Amino acid sequence: MGERPEAKSALLHQDYSARIPFRLLQGTEIALDTEHVFSFDGKPARLGRRGDWYILRVDGCLGQPEGERLREKLTAVLQVAAASLHWPLQLERSVGHIAWSPDPERSAEHLGFTEPVHGLGDGYLPSVFPTDREPRWIYMGDVTATVRRNPASLSAEMAARCSLASVDLELQLALDFYFSHFTLGTRTARLIALVICLETLRDESPNPPVVGELVERWQREAKASADSAGEPEVVHALNQLAQSVGYLKQTSLTRQIKSLVGKAYASGPSSEQEEAVRAAGDCYRIRSLIAHGSAVSDESVRQAVSALEELVPRVLLHRATAPSQ
Incomplete structure (x- = not known):
């Protein structure tokens, strides 16, 4: 039997809330002794804490579809x-399942609560739910953090980025790699994750037309040789060659990454931009050495990670706030 029109209308216009749990890594915490209240996208928002987890919640969504859209925007911002x-932010992207109770009063009785239990949800996963039917959240153990951060810094920064309409897939992937680097156990792994952020967002620009024409001629010659070759191994090698030289139509990865970083620093002093571009090239060179099994000193890796931890957030912010590509 289909849903009654009046029931569907009530669902669409019911108040919903979006909830994003997250935490900070590397012994960092937000100085949050009481709930921090602010406004997000014109809606009431609050930041609370449970152990080493923080709960970011925004109310006032008219219906579940708006709540889901707000949850996605809230995560991106x-x-x-x-x-x-x-x-060093950590959050889960998967939406948590909420087990709704058909009888909240009886569920409360079975679970030993005095208030009705509308449902049970994973306290560590993001969710969207009717504001007047918030479920009970289930948590595991907590960890104590040490370095305290100001919650007003986060809400102010979120307010400044609230005009962000959406996050494209490349930027989302780069953000995920950026935040994952905080959890990696070695500097080398962190360096590679940070460079992948830049590779994901790199400027794919073509070489001059004369280069493209030359590459196309090489490809034709390689394919023609493959057609006349008899041995399967030779045919395969020539076809691979034709495919490989095709990449030469684009500028090198190093140049693409330098171009990306240069644009992110274009609004600052030229000396800062030049230093950032140079550092990006050095970091990518070190990443290439590591990928090819060459020896790289611990100090070089440490310096590269330190530089990338400054470069990558600047690039992410530039991509997030730049006009649509």
Whole structure:
């Protein structure tokens, strides 16, 4: 039997809330002794804490579809804000399942609560739910953090980024790699994750037309040789060659990454831009040495990670706030 029109209308216009749990890594915490209240996208928002987890909640969504859209935007803006502040953020992207109770009073009785239990949800996963039917959240153990951060910094940064309409897939992937680098156990792994952020967002620009014409001629010659070759191994090698030289139509990865970083620093002093571009090239060179099994000193890796931890947030913020590509 289909849903009654009046029931569907009530669902669409019911108040919903979006909830994003997150935490900060590397012994960092937000100085939050009481709930921090602010406004996000014209809606009431609050930041609370449970152990080493923080709960970001926004109310006032008219219906579940708006709540889901707000949850996605809230996640994107929170990530961009944290990257801009260099905060080591960790959050889950998967939406948590809520087990709704058909009888909240009886569920409360069975679970030993005095208030009705509308449902049970994973306290560590993001969710959207009717504001007047918030479920009970289930948590595991907590960890104590040490370095305290100002909650007003986060809400102010989120407010500054609230005009962010959406996060494209490439930027989302780069953000995920950026925040994952905080959890990696070695500097080398962190360096590679940070460089992948830049590779994901690199400027794919073509070489001059004369280069493209030359590459196309090489490809034709390689394919023609493959057609006349008899041995399967030779045919395969020539076809691979034709495919490989095709990449030469584009500028090198190093140049593409330098171009990306240069644009992110274009609004600052030229000396700062030049230093950032040079550092990006050096970091990518070190990444290439590591990928090809060459020996790289611990100090070189440390310096590269330190430089990338400054470069990558700047690039992420530039991509997030730049006009649509």
